[in-house]
Amino acid sequence: MPIHRRFTAKNALITLIALLFLALFLHLKAELWDREPVVAPVEQDGKEEKAQQSSATGARRTAVVIASQKTEDPKWLDEYFPQWEKNIYKVDDQDAPLTVPKNKGRESMVYLTFIIDNYEKLPDNILFIHPQRYQWHNDDPDYDGLPMLRHFQLAYLEKEGYVNIRCAWSLGCPAEIKPLEEAGEHRAAVHAGGDYKNSFELLFPGKEVPKHVGVSCCAQFAATKDKILQRPKSDYEHYRNWLLETDLDDSISGRILEYSWHMIFGKESVHCPTTKECYCNVFGLCELECKESGSCIGRYILPPYATLPDGWPFVGWNKEERNRSSAEE
Numbered sequence: 001m002p003i004h005r006r007f008t009a010k011n012a013l014i015t016l017i018a019l020l021f022l023a024l025f026l027h028l029k030a031e032l033w034d035r036e037p038v039v040a041p042v043e044q045d046g047k048e049e050k051a052q053q054s055s056a057t058g059a060r061r062t063a064v065v066i067a068s069q070k071t072e073d074p075k076w077l078d079e080y081f082p083q084w085e086k087n088i089y090k091v092d093d094q095d096a097p098l099t100v101p102k103n104k105g106r107e108s109m110v111y112l113t114f115i116i117d118n119y120e121k122l123p124d125n126i127l128f129i130h131p132q133r134y135q136w137h138n139d140d141p142d143y144d145g146l147p148m149l150r151h152f153q154l155a156y157l158e159k160e161g162y163v164n165i166r167c168a169w170s171l172g173c174p175a176e177i178k179p180l181e182e183a184g185e186h187r188a189a190v191h192a193g194g195d196y197k198n199s200f201e202l203l204f205p206g207k208e209v210p211k212h213v214g215v216s217c218c219a220q221f222a223a224t225k226d227k228i229l230q231r232p233k234s235d236y237e238h239y240r241n242w243l244l245e246t247d248l249d250d251s252i253s254g255r256i257l258e259y260s261w262h263m264i265f266g267k268e269s270v271h272c273p274t275t276k277e278c279y280c281n282v283f284g285l286c287e288l289e290c291k292e293s294g295s296c297i298g299r300y301i302l303p304p305y306a307t308l309p310d311g312w313p314f315v316g317w318n319k320e321e322r323n324r325s326s327a328e329e
């Protein structure tokens with residue numbers, strides 16, 4: 001039955017070709033039509049909208065974790081950054097929606113508690129910050145957190161995994177703590193003294209205590225979910241247990257963690273990029289004129305006191321009227 005056979009062979013060939021076309025069609029459809037839009041992090045050199053950028057796409061979640069007290073109300077964040085998820089912890093209020101197991105170790109207890117309680121459902125970008133808009137350590141000529149956060153480059157964070165939200169060196173860089181030279185010293189107040197070495201050994205067992213530790217001060221930084229997940233949850237529980245159990249004063253235990261976050265998130269013990277580089281990467285301010293000593297013209301200077309005057313930024317240190325030294329934008 002040669003004819004019948006030829007027919008079968010021809011039919012088989014046609015079927016095969018049809019199937020190949022169908023497969024090609026399905027493949028192309030999947031590739032070209034059905035794909036989720038891919039959102040690439042956007043590098044920008046202007047200012048503003050940075051914050052809005054990635055969350056407006058709906059692709060990545062950005063959150064702030066705020067270590068505050070009952071009396072502090074960080075509503076300025078709602079007003080200016082409505083697109084960010086807010087996690088407002090009240091360390092001194094056990095009835096607050098978000099609080100800590102024990103009010104100890106300053107902001108570090110809040111940051112660790114957030115990570116532990118949200119480890120399985122972390123937002124993509126997390127900014128760990130203090131509540132007030134104006135704070136002496138905010139890296140802004142008016143100590144204003146608004147332009148500081150508006151300029152913050154989420155795209156850079158997404159690339160780095162961890163970014164300190166401060167560039168000025170005055171306080172923290174280039175080597176705030178010298179654990180070995182200061183071993184045995186117990187000067188409270190400013191330095192963590194010898195306590196740093198002992199605590200480091202407890203916090204990071206098996207790791208060599210660094211000779212110098214430096215990072216721009218004051219425990220406001222950002223980390224990505226991916227970076228945080230590079231450590232097991234048990235590490236963060238271990239740090240928090242240390243904090244819960246330590247006999248050290250809050251000012252010291254808080255400070256020890258303040259000078260550990262950068263290492264927890266994978267940076268060298270001295271993490272002090274030049275201010276020129278840092279302002280450009282972290283805040284998109286790339287045209288500054290900067291000095292070796294770790295400051296840039298027109299940017300942060302250390303204020304005379306840690307408490308800003310009432311009425312700041314329109315009332316100065318001697319109750320004199322003053323104007324803002326830079327824009328809110």
Ligand SMILES: *[C@@H]1O[C@H](CO)[C@@H](O)[C@H](O)[C@H]1NC(C)=O
Nearest residue numbers: 314315316320321322323324
């Ligand atoms: C503040 O700025 C206004 C408008 O430029 C100016 O008239 C005023 O003198 C300034 N005040 C101070 C205290 O510098």
